[in-house]
């Protein structure tokens with residue numbers, strides 16, 4: 137079976153003609169089987185075994201057996217392995233002059249034997265090193281500690297020692313460990329984990345850098361409209377990229393063919409981690425671990441697809457319920473649904489397990505992995521391509537905070553919300569449930585806006601001139617834009633503007649926010665806002681921006697306020713709720729032509745509110761009446777569509793991912809697909825190639841999709 141797959145992959149790669157990739161990182165591995173492709177190009181099945189084990193107990197890792205390790209991964213059908221060279225505990229699994237080797241590895245060649253065993257079995261080796269998180273280093277080097285605002289070490293009494301990436305000694309130590317690893321082993325890649333700020337650091341090194349590069353003392357009060365605070369945050373982000381670059385280059389200088397990745401689950405984490413879009417460029421590909429629901433997986437993969445410098449990206453999840461559970465396992469049905477969703481989105485899928493302290497590995501877990509991967513293997517050769525993403529949801533990695541935090545001490549974690557992220561997630565939830573082909577993009581994609589029909593700016597709290605200019609030009613040329621709430625009011629250096637920087641596109645002027653935290657939208661257009669009417673307007677558990685419409689704007693809904701301010705404890709209309717009482721002529725949602733484009737602006741981020749999902753999508757349909765995939769199918773099914781021009785086909789995947797598993801099959805249903813002007817000659821079910829009847833209707837092809845248990849993949853071949 138393994139040989140057959142390798143040959144098939146080889147044929148596919150040979151047909152794709154990838155001869156220009158000779159110098160690509162990772163190209164040294166498995167050349168007999170995968171030509172000159174980097175190792176990760178065909179590695180859709182990957183594995184991580186966490187090994188953050190201390191060595192105070194002689195039993196710990198005493199039973200580690202390299203041969204068993206390799207055998208387990210063979211059982212799992214893994215094509216690559218993240219193998220620990222250095223853990224969060226700070227102990228090394230190799231001989232080191234700079235750090236401390238784990239006691240069970242002293243005088244043994246476990247790592248070398250495991251590396252050799254994996255490579256002999258064509259399992260690519262990615263050596264793991266923990267950055268910033270290093271308990272041994274933290275406990276042995278006071279001057280490397282990340283420090284709280286009061287100067288205390290940030291991890292006293294904690295399992296997780298954390299070292300500052302600005303501490304010169306720490307930087308030399310961790311880069312030195314990477315050099316030792318490079319000198320001693322042959323491998324396909326390095327994974328650097330935890331390349332983020334676990335908290336805001338006030339150590340002497342950070343203070344000096346801030347004084348030298350910005351001037352003055354490091355601010356200790358959060359204030360997103362204070363230039364000094366915002367400058368500090370921008371520096372934290374830049375310092376992290378610089379540190380990542382230092383580590384990436386350390387490896388590349390010694391192993392130019394090795395891939396380097398920094399754990400990539402943090403791009404949607406809040407501002408404290410300091411992870412921004414430029415960090416992506418320090419990776420050959422992105423791979424991160426996620427423990428959330430089907431929606432989280434969907435939107436993360438849409439982001440990684442666009443953000444990863446190379447494809448496929450990797451989507452990881454633990455076989456355990458989460459990393460805090462050592463033996464409690466996810467159900468096989470859940471793992472299978474996640475693996476199916478990943479291959480449908482063109483991503484590699486990675487199982488994370490954790491080694492037993494003694495060094496043993498539960499064989500049953502690897503049999504489960506093997507069964508799950510056996511289901512996705514037949515789809516691998518059909519995965520990926522150009523993602524059809526007609527609607528792009530914009531992620532601003534500098535907007536992952538809340539203005540409501542202004543004035544809080546940096547050590548106050550009581551308001552950790554991020555309205556921009558909540559709006560982004562809400563938008564993706566609505567798009568996914570309504571089968572709208574979507575992607576998540578960042579600033580690096582500004583030059584590629586033309587591949588999208590609609591751009592969503594979900595309450596983007598900070599924007600820079602480049603973003604403003606790029607988006608304005610795209611809309612002027614015919615792009616369709618939906619923007620909500622505070623979008624474009626504040627610059628990335630924290631300067632609040634008198635009016636929206638994109639006000640000419642929105643067609644409104646900003647005059648503040650409502651005092652009431654419960655507001656309503658009275659629809660001028662009842663079709664879009666159905667079932668809401670002027671008499672029974674749409675309730676929002678939120679304030680709205682107060683706006684004034686400019687000339688030539690179509691008002692789709694107006695602001696209605698409750699009878700009294702909900703915070704008035706004395707006077708109210710109805711004791712439990714705040715019914716609508718005061719109609720106004722202030723706009724809440726407007727539409728406007730701008731150049732050849734069209735814009736909708738909403739004074740509250742409608743996309744946040746689950747009960748507004750249908751309204752939100754109907755507003756988008758004003759901008760784009762029909763999307764590439766249309767079908768009356770339950771929301772538990774997600775469609776993804778890839779164009780594979782080299783194979784003259786579109787590949788449509790349908791993943792059934794229900795909250796209660798195992799899935800009930802979704803009955804067969806009609807789906808209509810926009811085939812972009814191609815003359816479709818036949819529609820095939822993948823991977824077996826059975827033909828499915830289809831009919832053509834202009835630029836669209838209608839298919840009766842067979843019942844969907846977990847995954848259906850369909851190829852629409854054109855002449």
Ligand SMILES: [Zn+2]
Pocket residue numbers: 281282283300301302303337338339340341342343
């Ligand atoms: Zn520091």
